[in-house]
Amino acid sequence: MLDTATLFYTSAAAIFVMALLNFITWRANRNFVGIGLYVWYPVCLLVGIIISAIEAPQQHDHFITLANFFFICGSVIHVLAINRFLNYNGLLTYFFIFVSCCLFISFTYFMFIAVDISAQVLLIDLHRFVEAACLFYIVSRYGRSKYPSASLVYLIALSMSLLVFAARALVMTHSEHTTQFDNDWFSVALLVKGVLAPMLFAAGVALFCNERRELNLNQLTSKTQKDLEIRGMFLSTISHEIRTPLNGILGSAQLILNQASTPKNKPYCEAIINSAESLTLLIDKVLEYASLEQSDEALYEEDVELHTWLNNLCLLLSPLAEQKGVKFELNYNLAKQACYYCDHQKLRQILINLVGNAIKFTDQGKVTLKVDLLHGGQEEHTLSFSVIDSGPGIEEDEIQYLTEPYVQSSAGKLKGGSGLGLAITSRLLAHLGSQLNITSHLGEGSTFSFAVKLTVGELSLVEKRPKSDNYRTGLDVLLVEDLELNQKIAIEFMAEDEHRVKLATDGRSAIELLKQHHFDVVLLDMNLPDFSGQEVIRKLKTMDHRNHRTPILAFTASLSPDEVKEYLALGIKDIVGKPIKQEKLRQALSDSQSNQTPNISVALKDVLYDETAAELMANTFAEQELISIYNEFVLSARNKLLRCQQLVGNDKEQCIKLLHRQASTALQLGFNRYGMALKKIERRLLDGKTIDEGLAEGLDLWQQSLEQYLKFMRSQTLR
Numbered sequence: 001m002l003d004t005a006t007l008f009y010t011s012a013a014a015i016f017v018m019a020l021l022n023f024i025t026w027r028a029n030r031n032f033v034g035i036g037l038y039v040w041y042p043v044c045l046l047v048g049i050i051i052s053a054i055e056a057p058q059q060h061d062h063f064i065t066l067a068n069f070f071f072i073c074g075s076v077i078h079v080l081a082i083n084r085f086l087n088y089n090g091l092l093t094y095f096f097i098f099v100s101c102c103l104f105i106s107f108t109y110f111m112f113i114a115v116d117i118s119a120q121v122l123l124i125d126l127h128r129f130v131e132a133a134c135l136f137y138i139v140s141r142y143g144r145s146k147y148p149s150a151s152l153v154y155l156i157a158l159s160m161s162l163l164v165f166a167a168r169a170l171v172m173t174h175s176e177h178t179t180q181f182d183n184d185w186f187s188v189a190l191l192v193k194g195v196l197a198p199m200l201f202a203a204g205v206a207l208f209c210n211e212r213r214e215l216n217l218n219q220l221t222s223k224t225q226k227d228l229e230i231r232g233m234f235l236s237t238i239s240h241e242i243r244t245p246l247n248g249i250l251g252s253a254q255l256i257l258n259q260a261s262t263p264k265n266k267p268y269c270e271a272i273i274n275s276a277e278s279l280t281l282l283i284d285k286v287l288e289y290a291s292l293e294q295s296d297e298a299l300y301e302e303d304v305e306l307h308t309w310l311n312n313l314c315l316l317l318s319p320l321a322e323q324k325g326v327k328f329e330l331n332y333n334l335a336k337q338a339c340y341y342c343d344h345q346k347l348r349q350i351l352i353n354l355v356g357n358a359i360k361f362t363d364q365g366k367v368t369l370k371v372d373l374l375h376g377g378q379e380e381h382t383l384s385f386s387v388i389d390s391g392p393g394i395e396e397d398e399i400q401y402l403t404e405p406y407v408q409s410s411a412g413k414l415k416g417g418s419g420l421g422l423a424i425t426s427r428l429l430a431h432l433g434s435q436l437n438i439t440s441h442l443g444e445g446s447t448f449s450f451a452v453k454l455t456v457g458e459l460s461l462v463e464k465r466p467k468s469d470n471y472r473t474g475l476d477v478l479l480v481e482d483l484e485l486n487q488k489i490a491i492e493f494m495a496e497d498e499h500r501v502k503l504a505t506d507g508r509s510a511i512e513l514l515k516q517h518h519f520d521v522v523l524l525d526m527n528l529p530d531f532s533g534q535e536v537i538r539k540l541k542t543m544d545h546r547n548h549r550t551p552i553l554a555f556t557a558s559l560s561p562d563e564v565k566e567y568l569a570l571g572i573k574d575i576v577g578k579p580i581k582q583e584k585l586r587q588a589l590s591d592s593q594s595n596q597t598p599n600i601s602v603a604l605k606d607v608l609y610d611e612t613a614a615e616l617m618a619n620t621f622a623e624q625e626l627i628s629i630y631n632e633f634v635l636s637a638r639n640k641l642l643r644c645q646q647l648v649g650n651d652k653e654q655c656i657k658l659l660h661r662q663a664s665t666a667l668q669l670g671f672n673r674y675g676m677a678l679k680k681i682e683r684r685l686l687d688g689k690t691i692d693e694g695l696a697e698g699l700d701l702w703q704q705s706l707e708q709y710l711k712f713m714r715s716q717t718l719r
Contacts, residue, residue: 011194012049018042018198022205029209034085037077038205042198044074049194065111068124072104075131078201082135085208086142096134103127125165128193132161143208146215150207157200164192249276301341303457306371307332309344313351314369315495319479319503321359327366328359334373339457340381346428347452351385353425354448358389365390365445379456386449394440403436471590473497475520480510480536481555482529483664485629486580489617490523490555493582499589507531511539518546521592523576526556526567527660527682537570551592557667557679579613579668605672608701608708613670633665634709637702645695648685656685674698674705 019042026035048070051063076097083093103123110119136158144151168189249272314330321328351369358367368388375382394402403426426436432452440446477494481487482505491501502517504510507528514522526533533554540547554567557578567575574588617626640662647655659682666675681694 008049008052008194011191011198012046014195015042015046015049015198018202019046021202025202025206025209029213032085032209032212033087034081034083035205035209037084038081041074041078041081042202044070044077045194045198048074064120065108068107069104071124072100072127075127076100079131079134079138083138085212086138088138088142092134092138096130099130100127103130121168125168125189129162129165132158132165136162147208147211150204150211153200153207154204157197157204160192161197164189301343301455303339303341304344305337305339306334307336307338310369310371311498312495313348315498315500316491317352317355317359319491319501320356321367322502324359324363326359326362326364328355329366329368331368331370334371334383338381340383340454341457342452342454343432346431350425350428350432350450351387353421354387357421358387358391358446358448362389362391362445374451380453381456382451382453384449384451386447388445388447390445393442393444394438394446395442396440399438399440402438471497471586472593473499475499475589475593476518477501477589478504478510478513478517478519478522479555480504480507480523480528480533481525482506483525483661485665485668486525486555486578488621489580489668490585493580493585494589496582497586497589505529507533507536507539510536511543511545514540514547514550515543515545519550521573521589522547522550522552523555523589524552524572526554526558526563527657529657534566534570537572553588553592557664557675558683563683578664579616579670581616608671608673608705609712610670610672611712613668617668630669633669634706637662637666637706638699641695641699641702648691648695652685656682659685671702671705671709674701677701 019039022039022042026039029035048067051067051070054063079093079096083089103126107120107123110116110123136155139151139154139158143154310330310332314328318328355367355369367390368386370384370386370388372384372386373381374384403422422436429436429450429452434450434452437449438446439449474497477499479487479490479494479501481490481503487503487505491503494501502513502519504513505528507530510522510524510528524533524536528536531539533556537552551573552571554572554575555578556563556575559575559577564575573592576585576588614626614630621629640658644655644658644662647658659678663675663678663682666672666678677694677698681691681698684691684694
């Protein structure tokens with residue numbers, strides 16, 4: 001037999017602990033319905049236990065009735081709280097409350113009027129059995145699927161109560177009042193109801209709350225993911241839909257500008273064109289940011305020889321700095337042979353964004369890319385990358401918001417931009433497990449830095465660059481090219497071979513650079529905005545400059561036999577055809593430094609759309625950027641050709657320039673037949689010949705090329 005007095009004290013202690021745990025659970029989960037009500041359940045039990053402990057030796061009927069009143073109140077609160085938590089509001093709840101009232105009235109009747117101890121015990125046991133049965137049904141039916149762990153604990157406690165009180169009702173039906181406290185089943189019931197069940201119930205409620213939080217978190221995560229997907233789809237769709245009317249606006253404004261007879265209209269047209277171009281840039285950035293929000297791809301890590309990789313990156317960015325007259329340098333403070341595993345595509349985009357921004361906002365002084373070793377272990381190093389500029393600086397209260405999308409500093413608003421560059425950089429750094437730190441002082445410049453942990457690579461695993469005896473590296477090259485797409489591709493290819501590139505976008509700036517600097521080779525576009533390449537060469541022959549013996553390579557898609565003869569007659573060393581092929585460019589640059597006979601032939605597939613074109617540019621452009629380039633060209637090609645039809649009679653020179661740019665871009669993007677057709681039309685206009693139905697045929701050819709391109713894109717999507 002268990003000691004009843006000890007059990008009373010133990011029950012009181014256990015229920016007190018339950019009350020404390022329930023209070024703590026409520027404080028952490030007070031927003032959950034039913035938990036606040038549940039706190040009062042152990043309070044009622046504790047009061048009932050204390051009254052029972054006081055009453056037991058005295059055997060006062062009033063105390064017994066009062067104790068059982070609190071027990072019944074506690075049971076009702078228990079059922080109501082669990083029902084509210086599980087969002088159950090069925091008839092069973094009202095039935096239980098009704099039964100509880102009837103049983104308490106009956107208990108009072110047998111206590112004071114028709115005194116019957118056996119009936120009292122039976123009524124109490126029946127009430128506790130009904131409580132356990134109701135909760136067992138509700139938890140198993142409405143809680144088990146959502147809250148499996150909490151329901152299991154609760155059902156164990158309820159099963160124990162059902163068994164114990166069913167058994168006690170059968171055994172203690174004929175007990176006398178004087179002996180009921182000495183019965184073993186009374187002690188077992190008190191142990192279960194007063195000690196074991198409260199502990200299990202407290203644990204069950206805590207588990208209910210934990211599983212509810214986890215369920216809410218999963219739902220929130222799922223909703224957030226769906227919201228991101230919907231927002232990304234919306235941004236992508238609306239951005240693409242905006243492009244068509246935007247290109248119409250841009251084309252119309254340029255047409256009006258070219259046909260304007262009064263200078264008064266020119267500023268308005270230029271404002272429209274600038275605004276349209278800014279909006280196009282913003283759309284590209286929005287698409288890139290949306291793709292990063294939806295992307296959760298794993299890092300693609302490769303073993304990279306960091307110093308060589310950074311040198312090539314700086315060679316790519318140096319022409320931008322030189323055009324602004326800003327000094328750009330790499331401050332590398334690691335071992336030159338250090339190799340690391342890293343996702344170099346993401347790291348490359350981060351550094352290009354940061355350095356590009358620094359060059360953009362720095363009008364004089366210098367920009368420095370600094371790389372330091374913060375911590376070196378045997379297998380992992382922590383590296384610090386800092387981009388330091390001498391620009392205007394940033395207001396202190398603006399710094400904390402710069403990585404938010406569409407937020408710009410005061411200087412940024414003056415320079416223009418989308419306000420997404422640093423937001424994209426910040427998200428890319430998050431993928432690498434890092435974050436962007438910004439320090440700045442007005443008038444003194446800014447520092448953008450981040451630290452990233454990289455696994456040490458194996459030097460033997462680094463893919464070595466082909467030996468320099470296969471082709472020349474490290475040449476000083478003047479690139480004369482007005483088309484941005486070709487600039488970027490050519491600089492990227494030459495940076496891989498460590499060539500140092502200076503950039504000129506027209507004939508005049510090319511001549512000035514040739515006067516000021518000596519170059520190993522000149523890569524000259526033969527159709528520039530101000531002069532043709534032939535005119536540039538003829539002008540150079542009549543003036544003093546530092547490059548009389550420097551070989552010149554023609555950089556052109558105009559490769560008719562007559563044009564090739566003209567190039568060679570002017571003393572051009574070799575011809576690099578468009579679209580740009582890396583191997584041809586590499587070979588031509590190498591051959592320019594020797595007496596090798598040039599290879600003029602350019603292999604160009606006679607197809608509507610060359611599927612390999614995008615693959616050749618994949619190393620130069622990020623995926624989203626490449627998609628944007630194709631989308632912009634595809635959406636604007638027809639409008640630009642229609643504009644050429646309008647220009648050919650009024651402004652032939654402008655028409656030739658537009659055809660030249662469209663042809664170069666078309667060839668680079670793989671629209672071979674269309675690009676060559678535009679080149680033929682351009683050549684006829686240059687020769688003063690009529691083009692008859694050439695532009696109309698060009699429209700038909702573009703429609704066929706577009707269908708072939710879309711067919712290819714659909715086949716890629718279905719894979």
